[in-house]
Amino acid sequence: MFQLTSEQKLIQDAIRRMVERDIDPTLKARSADKPLPKEEMLRIMQLCAQQGLTSARVAESAGGAELPTVTYGLMMEQLPPVVAIAVLGQEVTATRISLDSTPEQRERFLPDLISGKRISCTGTTEPDVGSDSRGVKTRLQDDGPESFTLTGRKMWITNASICDLINVTAVYGTDAHGRPGTTRIVVDRAQSPFETREIPVLGLRQGHLGEVLFDGCSVPKQNQLGSVGDAARVLNKTWLANRPILGLCAVHMGQRALDAALVYAGDRKQFGQPIASFQLVQEMLADIATAVTTSRLLCYHALSAIDSGEQQAVHLSAMAKRYSLAACMRAVSLAMEVHGAMGISCEMGLEQLFRDVRMLPIPDGTNQILTLIEGRELTGVQAYRAVAAS
């Protein structure tokens, strides 16, 4: 039977206490529809850093927390989703910088990201490039022996408008097969200024989702990470755990919807009796609880497969995100239905969950891309990229 260990429960409790004491009051004191000021996000990032959340997948040898991904997922599930997304953007950037970089680069970039003193993000997506991340057009060009110029536009980047440092996927030279190579470069805003703009969106509005413009931005060559052609591999490696973690953000929202629906169904009376006594209301409650429980278990299962290096981890990770997002979006919608008209009121907070959860099927693999990854893992045939005729 599946059970959390007492240590895992203690870790979850510690995060829950931190959220209740130090994070929820900040979120409640601010407009639900406006991005948090940078200083508030920095304060939250530093609190999360103390728990290892900003460096969960960074090796201890590089100053990281190097947590089992199951532990990381259990902790992230407890965070308000808008905070979880910002922390995930920071942590995954630190992890990507830590992979195949030089000790000097790790020493230069990682300490301030791990401690939460500076905010970071990863910019891959562009106006014309989404699911097919290998098609990026943002270009690095040589500009003498010491520097590159970087030109291009990135879209839908978590933490962009408040970032101090961005890990950019760009085209440079050719890879080992003679094709345009995708490479990774860290752009430090203090050293290489660039423009950003917040993009108004449906949900997670206290967070930051933005656009970045590099207009011939000068970047030191010593900021280029790894080798030309390794960008897709590093992205894929980190998407693996990101996906079930995003699934657990949806579980957080589904659980909140379930808690609210249970209370309301017990309190609200119609036809002289609590609505919880009607069989059709019980069916909605049972469906919500089933969605939350199955999603949670599937995400834990995927994370555990990643920790133990199982081959089916790729399949389970895609399955966990796709399933959890669909199941928890329906769970939130059903909880609104249990509330009747109250469900759509701003007062109940369910409409905000409904908008927030709708943001998450998109990043780190849309539903269609995840379906095709599952299909590839099942059949051995990939169907999302045309296969060149031989």
Ligand SMILES: Cc1cc2nc3c(=O)[nH]c(=O)nc-3n(C[C@H](O)[C@H](O)[C@H](O)COP(=O)(O)OP(=O)(O)OC[C@H]3O[C@@H](n4cnc5c(N)ncnc54)[C@H](O)[C@@H]3O)c2cc1C
């Ligand atoms: C909350 C949020 C946070 C994000 N954070 C970041 C970030 O930090 N950094 C970053 O770089 N990006 C980020 N993104 C961007 C995200 O990664 C992209 O939006 C995503 O990859 C999809 O790209 P797209 O929006 O261009 O859609 P497209 O790729 O244009 O897809 C449009 C539609 O076509 C479908 N489609 C595409 N290709 C295929 C195919 N082969 N077969 C079947 N269907 C297909 C898609 O599933 C979708 O339904 C974020 C997005 C969101 C919403």
